[in-house]
Amino acid sequence: MLGIRRRTFAGGVYPPEEKSHTEKKPIEEMPPPTTVVIPLQQHIGAPSEPIVKQGDQVRIGDRLSEPQGFVSVPVHASVSGTVQKIAPLPHPLGDQMLAIVIENDGQDTVTDAIKPDENYLALTPDEMRQKIKEAGIAGMGGATFPTHVKLSPPESKPIDILILNGAECEPYLTADHRLMLEYSQDIFNGLKIFQKILNVKKTYIAIEKNKPDAIRKMEEIAQGDKEVEVIGLKVKYPQGAEKQLIKAITGREVPTGGLPMDVGCLVQNVGTAKAVFDALRWGKPLYQRVITVSGPGIQKPKNLLVRIGTPFKDVIAFCGGYTETANKLVMGGPMMGLSQYTDEVPVIKGTSGIVVLDGKTSPTVEPSPCIGCGRCILTCPMGLVPTTIAQYVEAKNYEMAKKWNALDCIECGACTFVCPAKRPLLQSIRLGKYKIQTLNKKAG
Ligand code: SF4
Ligand code: SF4
CATH class of the missing domain: 3.40.50.11540 (NADH-ubiquinone oxidoreductase 51kDa subunit)
Known part of the structure; x- marks a missing residue:
């Protein structure tokens, strides 16, 4: 150990940290839910293909799918029980995606494929x-x-x-x-x-x-x-x-x-x-993870060890439910996280947290025209010009958005955070990136 230094990068913002709600709370294990929903796509790359079918019995840690190629990983059962169905269901990354639903038998039987190895090094x-x-x-x-x-x-x-x-x-x-x-x-x-x-x-x-x-x-x-x-x-x-x-x-x-x-x-x-x-x-596959459940819309914020596939609504109920002022559900943090339209979506491997905001922390403000203050430019940690990129995307000129390096955007949301006109900059740039990538794919 060589000591501590303090370093940083150019740009960036200082949103309220809001860590005090949970930073002193030890990780608590949430009891497994009655049903888990395990999407086949929980990673960047090709979705895995199911190797189980409706009615199959599975144990914790059993492999449920086969990766498709190098950039793909399998998913595993996070409870023991019966495969109820395999169907498209709401996914926290948006839309519906194929998922394996397992009804928990409450036995917590673990697969015998899990084998410790003390000589792993x-x-x-x-x-x-x-x-x-x-x-x-x-x-x-x-x-x-x-x-x-x-x-x-x-x-x-x-x-x-x-x-x-x-x-x-x-x-x-x-x-x-x-x-x-x-x-x-x-x-x-x-x-x-x-x-x-x-x-x-x-x-x-x-x-x-x-x-x-x-x-x-x-x-x-x-x-x-x-x-x-x-x-x-x-x-x-x-x-x-x-x-x-x-x-x-x-x-x-x-x-x-x-x-x-x-x-x-x-x-x-x-x-x-x-x-x-x-x-x-x-020898343990990834079937559970630690998440933070917090925000003014949650009754009892916690750090939880949860089974992958646990529906958000069960996690929120375990944390005492919503407060009366809850008005926005986010997977991840409020800056970079993804807003959810339903709490039926499950915890996936990339769920670092569930944050529920209220009217104060997530006010609904109508955007007004850009006043050219340049704050978004000074703030962008990637040295981009968010206002210009967003304007090109809004005009559907994806070629120009690409020329202004839209693909370099790391989707941090810092520009949206500082914009006095409340322009939905991140939302536009995200859409622009998606359109550019789609056009790039079509062009081969
Ligand atoms: S969201 Fe993108 S454009 Fe906006 S500040 Fe972050 S990196 Fe820059
Ligand atoms: S921060 Fe908002 S108002 Fe200011 S230049 Fe950027 S988009 Fe325009």
């Missing part, structure tokens, strides 16, 4: 990647990119710096904070697995300095390890975004349209590190 990097894929692990910070793919950089892009991301800069969310306090050794063991797979020595554990107890805890664990340095970062949103983290810690700039591996870096979330350790050491 003797596995080769390829064997480790394979086990990570089989465990269905996808980035748990919310990006949901399959972890085995991220851990397979091409030879032409060697990685010399690994960053473990414990920044957790989104307001309200404290799940990673609690994980670092309560499972610091598991996270550190996961970090060692990443180091072995990538053959990387230099590793930073990045934590915003509003979590001094987590910084101390990770320092204690890393004590005496000269390859691992804990970095205390300035509290600023979006400090936890990959490109901003890399810039803050290494000074390296990921080029336009590029990836962290283009500058020799790889970022993994602390929750992913724990999931990887659980998979290799205990």
